[in-house]
Amino acid sequence: MPDRITYEEILALASEREEVYGPMWAAMRKDWDCIIASASWRNALIPEYVKGFPANYTPKVPPIAKKALELFRTTVMVGEEPEVKIPLPKGMRSSKENRRKRTAMEDFAKAWVYNAATLSGINPFVDILNKQGGLGMGGICAAFDFEKWPKPLADVDEETLEEYEKKKKCFPWKVSVISPRGFMPDPWHDPPEDYIIKDKLNARVARKLYPHLTAAAEKGKLERLIYCSKTDYAVYIGAEAALAGGVEDNPMGDLWYETVWSGNGELKEDNEVEFLGQGIIRNARDTIAMIVQAINVAEIKRNVAAFTPLHYSAEDKTEAEEAARATVFGPDAILATSHRVKIETFPQADMPREVVWTNEQMIMWLRIIYGQDILSGASTTDTATTLMKNISLAEAPFKPMRVNAEQAWANVLRKVFRFLANELHDEQVSLPYRDGAIMTLNRADIIEGCPIEVNYKPPTDEERAFNAARDAQLLELHQISPEEFRRRQGIEEDEEEQQKILEGLLMYHDAVVGASAMVIANQIAPQPTPTGVVPEVPGVAQNGAGSDQRMQTSPQQVAVNQAQKMYEVPLGTQ
Amino acid sequence: MSLYTQAIENVKAAHLKAIQSFMEKNFPEIMLDQDAIKAEFERYFNDSTENAELLEQELITRYGMEEMQKQWARKGKGARRKRNG
Numbered sequence: 001m002p003d004r005i006t007y008e009e010i011l012a013l014a015s016e017r018e019e020v021y022g023p024m025w026a027a028m029r030k031d032w033d034c035i036i037a038s039a040s041w042r043n044a045l046i047p048e049y050v051k052g053f054p055a056n057y058t059p060k061v062p063p064i065a066k067k068a069l070e071l072f073r074t075t076v077m078v079g080e081e082p083e084v085k086i087p088l089p090k091g092m093r094s095s096k097e098n099r100r101k102r103t104a105m106e107d108f109a110k111a112w113v114y115n116a117a118t119l120s121g122i123n124p125f126v127d128i129l130n131k132q133g134g135l136g137m138g139g140i141c142a143a144f145d146f147e148k149w150p151k152p153l154a155d156v157d158e159e160t161l162e163e164y165e166k167k168k169k170c171f172p173w174k175v176s177v178i179s180p181r182g183f184m185p186d187p188w189h190d191p192p193e194d195y196i197i198k199d200k201l202n203a204r205v206a207r208k209l210y211p212h213l214t215a216a217a218e219k220g221k222l223e224r225l226i227y228c229s230k231t232d233y234a235v236y237i238g239a240e241a242a243l244a245g246g247v248e249d250n251p252m253g254d255l256w257y258e259t260v261w262s263g264n265g266e267l268k269e270d271n272e273v274e275f276l277g278q279g280i281i282r283n284a285r286d287t288i289a290m291i292v293q294a295i296n297v298a299e300i301k302r303n304v305a306a307f308t309p310l311h312y313s314a315e316d317k318t319e320a321e322e323a324a325r326a327t328v329f330g331p332d333a334i335l336a337t338s339h340r341v342k343i344e345t346f347p348q349a350d351m352p353r354e355v356v357w358t359n360e361q362m363i364m365w366l367r368i369i370y371g372q373d374i375l376s377g378a379s380t381t382d383t384a385t386t387l388m389k390n391i392s393l394a395e396a397p398f399k400p401m402r403v404n405a406e407q408a409w410a411n412v413l414r415k416v417f418r419f420l421a422n423e424l425h426d427e428q429v430s431l432p433y434r435d436g437a438i439m440t441l442n443r444a445d446i447i448e449g450c451p452i453e454v455n456y457k458p459p460t461d462e463e464r465a466f467n468a469a470r471d472a473q474l475l476e477l478h479q480i481s482p483e484e485f486r487r488r489q490g491i492e493e494d495e496e497e498q499q500k501i502l503e504g505l506l507m508y509h510d511a512v513v514g515a516s517a518m519v520i521a522n523q524i525a526p527q528p529t530p531t532g533v534v535p536e537v538p539g540v541a542q543n544g545a546g547s548d549q550r551m552q553t554s555p556q557q558v559a560v561n562q563a564q565k566m567y568e569v570p571l572g573t574q
Numbered sequence: 575m576s577l578y579t580q581a582i583e584n585v586k587a588a589h590l591k592a593i594q595s596f597m598e599k600n601f602p603e604i605m606l607d608q609d610a611i612k613a614e615f616e617r618y619f620n621d622s623t624e625n626a627e628l629l630e631q632e633l634i635t636r637y638g639m640e641e642m643q644k645q646w647a648r649k650g651k652g653a654r655r656k657r658n659g
Contacts, residue, residue, distance in 0.1 A: 515618035
């Protein structure tokens with residue numbers, strides 16, 4: 001029996017990792033406060049930043065961070081789920097069988113992604129962007145659900161077999177996204193060798209998930225500690241082991257977690273991760289606070305301009321106060337005072353030029369952080385190239401995050417195939433897909449080492465058309481090979497199809513048609529063998545003018561005309 | 575035999591067949607010599623395609639583009655069907 005990790009060791013690891021990840025979590029908490037500032041700013045970070053307003057004034061907090069996160073999501077993601085492509089490994093022969101396997105794997109991966117996106121209440125593909133993009137890091141959990149997956153049957157009646165087949169068409173994976181706070185991958189190995197997750201869950205849910213629990217409370221939220229390595233798996237609720245055997249064998253034999261860093265941060269010189277996990281909010285926090293402050297200052301100035309404070313003076317202060325109390329502000333208001341009462345507006349300070357300058361600075365910084373608001377200036381007369389360039393510029397600040405998320409999902413799918421390659425023997429796994437289709441994968445369909453490409457933003461029809469036109473140009477200029485062209489356009493390597501296309505092109509090619517025409521011409525009017533002496537032909541003016549000879553069509557031309565007639569009907573290769 | 579060579583052979587055979595039926599229909603009085611026609615066709619074809627590599631490259635380039643156009647025509651139809659419900 002292998003040496004198992006003990007509860008004490010897990011606790012020690014958790015404590016060590018809390019120290020490692022603690023500063024990063026503290027920074028993430030502030031990022032989170034910024035994101036939810038508009039919804040609950042009073043209890044959060046913004047009051048720390050936005051200060052110095054009159055006592056009875058309530059600052060307004062526009063949802064800048066929240067909108068920045070939405071902008072990030074909509075910029076890097078199109079639709080509900082990413083696109084998956086599985087090409088054959090480089091150098092592998094593109095035989096019919098290999099192409100069939102590749103298609104089976106790709107269809108299965110597409111169905112997997114579709115189920116993961118649609119079956120859970122929170123779309124994990126969107127959620128991971130919120131976590132890694134917004135806060136700086138997130139975790140993906142894609143565990144195989146052995147309870148959902150029916151056990152293989154032996155010697156059963158037809159009815160049971162039908163039931164089994166029906167049950168098999170499920171999605172036996174639990175796919176979710178883990179918040180970075182409490183998610184502790186092994187910080188000393190890349191990729192991590194184990195994961196510790198600390199979170200809270202409802203007591204009822206805990207009892208249902210882990211029936212072995214006896215000491216755990218019946219109500220409220222309970223702290224859960226999960227340990228997962230390739231060999232060991234343990235869950236503790238409070239200090240109580242939630243699994244029957246305490247620390248058990250990892251049922252999947254693989255790590256079903258995946259770490260997704262934002263790609264925006266960097267390690268400190270002593271390998272501390274505090275700045276490694278930083279999302280799009282971290283460096284914009286001060287700028288956001290400045291904008292909030294500026295908006296509120298402008299709001300106050302506007303109010304003061306609209307409802308200018310008045311100064312009442314009289315010889316007697318009581319008389320001034322009475323006049324002030326009697327004042328009704330508004331259109332048609334009439335105020336009667338004695339000649340001793342003087343009413344003046346409060347002097348207002350002019351807005352210094354520096355204020356305008358800082359406003360420009362704030363906008364500039366936001367553009368640096370979130371990209372130019374270039375699309376707002378798009379003109380209908382812009383060329384497709386300009387628009388494509390603008391879209392690409394808008395994406396630039398978010399690209400590392402998008403790439404990291406795509407790589408993480410590709411790793412998850414790689415693990416899914418690895419697991420199935422070990423787990424499936426004679427069985428097959430079928431997943432429901434769009435429009436009631438069922439995607440089935442057999443063990444034999446899995447090609448090891450296939451690259452998996454996940455794309456959060458597959459090109460739109462317009463972009464595809466643009467790319468196709470550009471690639472066709474490159475192909476004509478011999479800057480890319482026909483193979484590369486086909487790869488880019490997603491054209492399958494189908495030899496039969498290729499041959500048909502080549503034949504279609506050759507059938508009416510000048511060289512072939514010309515040869516046919518010449519053969520026919522020679523059959524109709526055989527050419528005399530050249531004798532070496534060419535008789536002199538009298539010059540004939542244009543249109544036969546100046547000559548009594550009529551225009552004559554040469555036998556060759558007659559033949560060519562006949563041949564052209566022939567090509568009015570399509571030729572077949574049969 | 576490469577795809578290209580096979581395609582050329584098939585196309586030559588199709589053309590020879592077409593020439594024969596054209597001649598039989600329109601000039602029944604002319605006696606045809608199959609072998610001579612074949613040899614002649616080969617000669618004219620080889621004369622006009624001295625640089626076989628260039629022809630192959632040209633075909634492949636055109637193939638790439640035509641395949642792309644076909645794909646887009648297919649996608650366009652799909653999109654139209656979707657839009658029309």
